[in-house]
Amino acid sequence: MLDRRDFLKAAPVAATVVAETLKAAAPNLRIEAFDYQGVRLGASRWSDQARIAREFYLSLPDDDILQGFRAEAGLPAPGKPLGGWCAKDSSMVLGQWLSGMSRTYRATGDTAMREKAVRLMTEWGKTVKPDGDCRMRHYAFDKMVCGLVDMKLYGGATEALPLLEKIIDYAEKNFERTPMIVEPGHNTYYYGLPQEWYTLSENLYRAYQVTGNPRHKAFAAVWHYHQYWDKFDKTSSVPDAQGVHAYSHVNTFSGAAMAYAVEGDPKYLRIIRNAYDYLQNTQCYATGCYGPNERFMAPDGSLGRALDSRSDTAEVVCGSWAGFKLARYLTQFTGESRYGDWIERLFYNGVGAALPLEPGGRNFYYSDYRVSGGMKVYRWDTFTCCSASLLQNLADYHNLIYYRDASSLYVNLYVPSEVTWRRPTGDVKLIQNTSYPEAETSTLRLEMKGNVSFPLRFRVPGWSQEVSVRVNGVEANVPAKPGTWATVERTWASGDTVEIRIPLRLRMEPVDRQHPDRVAVVRGPVVMALDYDYHDPNLMLPATDGELAKWLVAENEPAVFRIARPDGRPIRLKFRPYYQMAHGFPYLMYFDRQSKPYALW
Numbered sequence: 001m002l003d004r005r006d007f008l009k010a011a012p013v014a015a016t017v018v019a020e021t022l023k024a025a026a027p028n029l030r031i032e033a034f035d036y037q038g039v040r041l042g043a044s045r046w047s048d049q050a051r052i053a054r055e056f057y058l059s060l061p062d063d064d065i066l067q068g069f070r071a072e073a074g075l076p077a078p079g080k081p082l083g084g085w086c087a088k089d090s091s092m093v094l095g096q097w098l099s100g101m102s103r104t105y106r107a108t109g110d111t112a113m114r115e116k117a118v119r120l121m122t123e124w125g126k127t128v129k130p131d132g133d134c135r136m137r138h139y140a141f142d143k144m145v146c147g148l149v150d151m152k153l154y155g156g157a158t159e160a161l162p163l164l165e166k167i168i169d170y171a172e173k174n175f176e177r178t179p180m181i182v183e184p185g186h187n188t189y190y191y192g193l194p195q196e197w198y199t200l201s202e203n204l205y206r207a208y209q210v211t212g213n214p215r216h217k218a219f220a221a222v223w224h225y226h227q228y229w230d231k232f233d234k235t236s237s238v239p240d241a242q243g244v245h246a247y248s249h250v251n252t253f254s255g256a257a258m259a260y261a262v263e264g265d266p267k268y269l270r271i272i273r274n275a276y277d278y279l280q281n282t283q284c285y286a287t288g289c290y291g292p293n294e295r296f297m298a299p300d301g302s303l304g305r306a307l308d309s310r311s312d313t314a315e316v317v318c319g320s321w322a323g324f325k326l327a328r329y330l331t332q333f334t335g336e337s338r339y340g341d342w343i344e345r346l347f348y349n350g351v352g353a354a355l356p357l358e359p360g361g362r363n364f365y366y367s368d369y370r371v372s373g374g375m376k377v378y379r380w381d382t383f384t385c386c387s388a389s390l391l392q393n394l395a396d397y398h399n400l401i402y403y404r405d406a407s408s409l410y411v412n413l414y415v416p417s418e419v420t421w422r423r424p425t426g427d428v429k430l431i432q433n434t435s436y437p438e439a440e441t442s443t444l445r446l447e448m449k450g451n452v453s454f455p456l457r458f459r460v461p462g463w464s465q466e467v468s469v470r471v472n473g474v475e476a477n478v479p480a481k482p483g484t485w486a487t488v489e490r491t492w493a494s495g496d497t498v499e500i501r502i503p504l505r506l507r508m509e510p511v512d513r514q515h516p517d518r519v520a521v522v523r524g525p526v527v528m529a530l531d532y533d534y535h536d537p538n539l540m541l542p543a544t545d546g547e548l549a550k551w552l553v554a555e556n557e558p559a560v561f562r563i564a565r566p567d568g569r570p571i572r573l574k575f576r577p578y579y580q581m582a583h584g585f586p587y588l589m590y591f592d593r594q595s596k597p598y599a600l601w
Helices: 004-025 045-059 062-072 094-108 111-125 138-153 160-174 197-211 214-222 226-232 246-263 266-282 302-308 316-334 340-349 385-399 545-551
Strands: 039-041 402-404 409-411 417-421 428-434 441-448 452-459 468-471 485-492 497-501 506-510 518-523 526-531 552-554 561-563 574-577 590-592
Touching (some): 045 094, 045 385, 138 160, 246 266, 246 316, 340 526
Antiparallel strands (some): 468 497, 506 518, 518 526
């Protein structure tokens, strides 16, 4: 086992090897994330979210997490089952917890997280049969492969590799390889049998990258999802992609992304580009989330109609994880800024708006966007898949804010944070101070030894207008076309500052093309929700964004707006960011702009 000093020496080398492998296999890789190294979160709602989750995961007794595995293996099994989805054992979550813990350690240096992950991995490894049978089928096996890859790559745990090789060797020899064709209309088979088999290729390709074992590469190719992926080879206007399990069918496109990274076939890049556009055009709500009843909707207005009845409007936490991954792959492969818009929406309105974990494994699962009103509530059973992907999401916050290439530093998200960009000629540190998305500006300060010339690039959101940049207090007159990177290229000195201003105009976004008047109120990247706990007159939104801006008057509380109706009727209801909505508090997110108010008195 590596101690922390040795790991800190070895980890950058391991990450460099993997990065170089990725570059060699995918020559069109344009920019890179920082791979959980060199980025720190500043004080914010989102760093608090990560801190609270950390305390939850560290508080779970190791013996409880391991109890079911040990009992099945005939070993002494102190502790008690976690319950819920982990009533038998924690196979549904353990792999993702190992992944999230190791990524968190890599990002923050949190040795307590690493130590717990190593203990869990080591003790779980004792329950694996001599032939490599870990008593997991396709779904849980996929997550465990991810966890073991990350334990080696980000946790520096070399002992993960023998376990990884052992369980993959067993799966290669014994796993069922004739998956049942996914049936969109069947309530059991819509995620496939074996369950979610079509997600396995991503992490098996990653296992190949970290081990160099060509058998893992060949095994990854077994699980290519040609039946579904090929629908997106030539077009993003796919007429028959609906009905399937939403989260895992976004997740499967990360398998296609890794096929492109390793195999280099441009077909896979076409597929994921078209899939992304399909999702944005037909599946996503204003929040960036998707999947009423955990399904893709037909592109015929079904997405908007689901708001009449589905309280399970979106599987938020797992859905955010799949979206983060796909958008990050696309950003790195293409160098295009537009994919950061989805990351931003999910960051603020998806997992970033989730309720915190509670004792006993109570976790947030679905968001409720119904036009009749919704509430944030906890899932009725515990330790679900969303309790597993949550930790991965929160670690991923560190890997979504900044990118780099050989010559440039990129700012993708406007989040309180700092990044150290290690360059052959000396390190550059960027410190980002901001209250965005409640305020319109973010200020960046550079620190380095001596003067350094390089381009600094900033994502200009696709929804934005009139974005401006000031350097050291002086207007920079930088082109800032929505959906591109704005660039300031100059010789920088330590202490230089850059201020980006992104006007946060209020607007109304239709849910889909078939429902132009079923709208959400959005401010910048943030979906606004209306308090719904007063006996006020029924509210009908105005017809235009200009009128909406006149109706909503800013309160003293950041990003909160009261309603000033033109007729002067008093309304106590207020719009506020959806992420501010607390457990059990009623709200409205979507409104029918043409529905006439009904008389209450």
